[in-house]
Amino acid sequence: MNKHILIVGGGYVGLYTALRLQRKFRRELRDGSVRVSIIDPNSYMTYQPFLPEAAAGNLSPRHVVAPLRRVLPKVHILNGVVTKVDHNERTVTFQPPEGGPREIAYDVIVMAAGSISRTLPIPGLTDIGIGFKTVGEAIALRNRVLHLLDVAESSEDPEVRRRALTFVVVGAGFAGVEALAELEDMAKHSTRYYRNIKAADIRWVLVEATGRVLPEVGPEMGKWTLEQLRERGIEVKLETRLESCEDGHVVLSDGTEFDAETLVWTAGVKPSPIVADGGLPVDERGRIKTTTMLTVAGVRDAFAAGDSAGVPDVTNPGEYCAPNAQHAVRQAKVLADNVVRSLRGQELVEYRHKYVGSVAGLGLHQGVANVYGVKLRGFPAWFMHRTYHLSRVPTLNRKVRVVVDWTLALFFKRETISLGEMEHPRDGFRAAVATMRR
Structure with missing residues (x-):
């Protein structure tokens, strides 16, 4: 047996599939009869449920990612994107960050490309909108919120202050509610260090x-979550759509209009673009058609999850597994085992897994949970949220680092410093060069 297994995507499914293949094929990887490769734009896997805590400063951004090369020493990691899949020829076209594209041959392909933000053609959205799927977006959003507090503190213009202190989140699923709750909690905590900003001055929409959150x-x-958000002074507008946000002027379908410097878009996701261009069968929602055994429907030597x-x-005939981490981690285990069985x-x-429920964090010591029909709220739900996700973070190294971050947060106040200049590190040097030319 001399086989090359190529995994497209290094997220939940890609990482956990490779981890299991690394264990199952320990001997084969050593003697070279089996090779496993991962192609992903990044050299790390992001544990997305911890992005809200990273944005709020409860966790270091380095601790919510798992470095692929360290975690997968027996796997070949290639950074770049797959632009085409030719399964008839068993090749993919790989585009690295530098240089021209090249073809990579494989024997078995695992499509684990994940998803991207699902956007709509709303005027102004690409100008002021920011997503919440990556570490970069989470930290940029944190820096932006803290920077705008600085702007408001330093201005005497009421319109500038009002615009700077207005934050909009579109989408009331997990990503939107958790991001808003953590950032609102952080911003409220930060106001104690400002002379001219009170918590009530900050508007969250x-x-x-x-009709639900x-x-x-x-x-x-x-419903309980909705009541909690409104008690915290957060404006929740249900059955309402974003119509426009040109130049920061937000227009909602209920007739509300106001100005805002920040708009976070978390209104759903869609499959990665490579799925549509991958030459594999897709369904009406643009997803790869997959069997219950996680093989691509009607195709040999191709798997997806x-x-x-x-x-x-299979536990709910006629329905599909939800696109969440709970399914992805478990699907990866079955997928890897089926790759081994196939070879x-x-x-x-x-793949059979009955959905056990969900947990969500709503800021420090606040949460909501519905697990196996047991409904929790407040501190017990927050504790369950942290405990569950700690158990799911890959590698002992990352688990320990997360626990250390949380432990330090018990004894020291959270940092409320904007490091927005990190996003434009050359601006200062360019300004110095421009000064020399005068």
């Missing part, structure tokens, strides 16, 4: 097109 935790817990795959839910000529097994 949550816009949701449907956090549908994943059920109607009862969703995670956000980019339409995986039938060894054994019978494949179905």
Whole structure:
């Protein structure tokens, strides 16, 4: 057996699949009869449930990512993007960050490309909108919120202050609610260091097109979450759409208009673009058509899972598995085992997992949970949220670092410093050069 297994994407499915293949094929990887490669733009996997805590300063951004090369020493990591999949020829076109594209041959392909933000053609969205799927976006958003507090503190113009202190989040799912709750908590804490800003001066607006927040935790817990957000002074606008945000002037479908410097877009995701251009069958939602055994429907030697795959839910006939970390981590285990079985000529097994429920953090010591029908709120739910996600963070190294961050936060106040210049590190040097030319 001399096989090359190529994994497209280094997120949940890609990392956990490679981890399991690394264990299952320990001997084969050593003697070279099996090779495993991952192609991803980044050299790390992001544990997205911890992005809100990283944005709020509760966790170091380095501790919410897992370095692929360290975690997967037996796997070949290639940084870049796949622009084309030719499964008939068993090749992909790989575009590295520098240089021209090249073709990479494989025997078995695992499509784990994940998802990107699903946007709409809303005027002004690309100008002021920011997503919340990457560490870069989370830290940039943190810096922006703190920078705008500095702007408001330093200005006597009421319009400038009002615009700077208005923050809009579109989408009331996990990403939107958790990001808003953590950032609102951080901003409120930060006001104690400002002379001219009170917590009540900061306006947070949550816009949701449907009539519910956090549908994943059920109607009862969703209603409780809505009440908690409104008690904290957050404006929650349900059954409302963003119509326009040109030049920071926000227009909502309920007729509300106001100016804001910051708009966070968390209104859903869609499969990575490579899925549509990958030459593999896709369903009506643009996901790869996948069987219950996580093979690509009607195709040999091709597997798929995670956000980019339409995986039938065998515990709920007619439905598909939700695109979340809970399914992705478990799918990766079955997918890796089925890759091994396929190469060894054994019978494949179905992916079967009944959704156990959800947990969400709503800021420090606040949370909501609905797990196996047990409904929790407040501190117990927050504790469950942290405990569950700590158990899911890959590698002992990262678990220890996360615990250390949380422990330090018990004894020291959180940092509320904007380091926005990190996003433009050459500006100062360019300004110095320009001064010399005068």
